[in-house]
Amino acid sequence: MSGNAKSPAAVRTVAGKTRIQKENETRILRAALDVFSESGFHGATLDRIASEASMSKPNLLYYFKSKEEIHVALLTDLLDVWLAPLRAIRPDGNPVDEIGSYIRRKLDSSRSFPRESRLFANEILAGAPHIGDFLQTELKQLVEEKAAILQRWIDEGRMAPCDPRHLLFAIWSTTQHYADFSVQVRHVLGLGAGDKSYYDEAARMLDTLFLGQLISRPGSD
């Protein structure tokens, strides 16, 4: 059928990987996301990853040459997903709709992919040793593109004058906070371990903060 069907026993796909290869790589990456996001790169061990993947350590290292290679694979897979909400900002929309949607998408990411968020946070906190290039090139370029849109809205008087890039920082930090610092959020609010009920109130807060006027000044009514 497809390209390289040399080895008789191993039925290969077009990607050159057998079904079992893909399954095992997926199992490893899933387990590694658990462990890396919970303990950071140095705190994670191949023993725990192998254990969570129900696989022996040497077998795990048959699929990925090193611990670092697993980590890089996770980060690389993550980046596209991570940037999707920002990419979705349209120049032909209006500030309230576009920024509002962006905040909702980012907050949904935080709620749905907290492990990915913490993996990313750990990497940045460690000085971005693996994705420094990505930050300086791809992310920087995307931010400049979207900041130009926001700047146009500012110039048109539809938003308060501010540095659009710092507005993006504020959106990133407030939304990701609920994933990265969830332990603190839950402890302060008195919630249990798996409780994510605070996300509804968080969404209201961020709407008020970014789309409304938080503080009434005398005579502004």
Added chain:
Amino acid sequence: MSGNAKSPAAVRTVAGKTRIQKENETRILRAALDVFSESGFHGATLDRIASEASMSKPNLLYYFKSKEEIHVALLTDLLDVWLAPLRAIRPDGNPVDEIGSYIRRKLDSSRSFPRESRLFANEILAGAPHIGDFLQTELKQLVEEKAAILQRWIDEGRMAPCDPRHLLFAIWSTTQHYADFSVQVRHVLGLGAGDKSYYDEAARMLDTLFLGQLISRPGSD
């Protein structure tokens, strides 16, 4: 003079520690803050801490029984400093002044103590294994106390209705972001390693966000 002057050679202070003890402990803690904040708990090694403290590893372990004990000492020292800005919010002030001052103090903390901020972030991200109790008791209580003040301002119509605790989360995340994610901030802005010039623009952004109205709605002028 003071309490226990038993040992002849070692001149002790009221705290029961010789001058050289205090000096060495300070040197160790300073070096440990560097290393822990840069590499996290598991990424840090006693070798590097000892080296940065210009001290042999066994000598370092003469002052602190274990790596964890150094880490806990740093976190404990940090907590009071960390909460000082929040404690300073006065009930008899007005929202703009009090929240504005709080944001400035938090942002100053971020700029002046980025290593402390990253140490804290690493601890939370790891699930707060050492300061979970603190978060659930002391921090929770303080937040409730200050949230009550904010709630009163809301009830008096001086602030938009919102969950005050989530407002505090937003202030924490936006201000600490500039320390914890400084690598990303600098890479996106195209700044060099030690460059902290973005803090001025950050202060303006946070003023606009928390104290002004970010987005003009039609007819609100």
Added chain:
DNA sequence: GTCTATAATACGATAGAC
């Protein structure tokens, strides 16, 4: 209090049989 030497172990990675 400070050092050298070293114990004890955890961990990443490999060798080689099957």
Added chain:
DNA sequence: GTCTATCGTATTATAGAC
């Protein structure tokens, strides 16, 4: 592809001389 066994190293911590 998967396993058992193991190597080599990094790292925490201690022993014991000075």
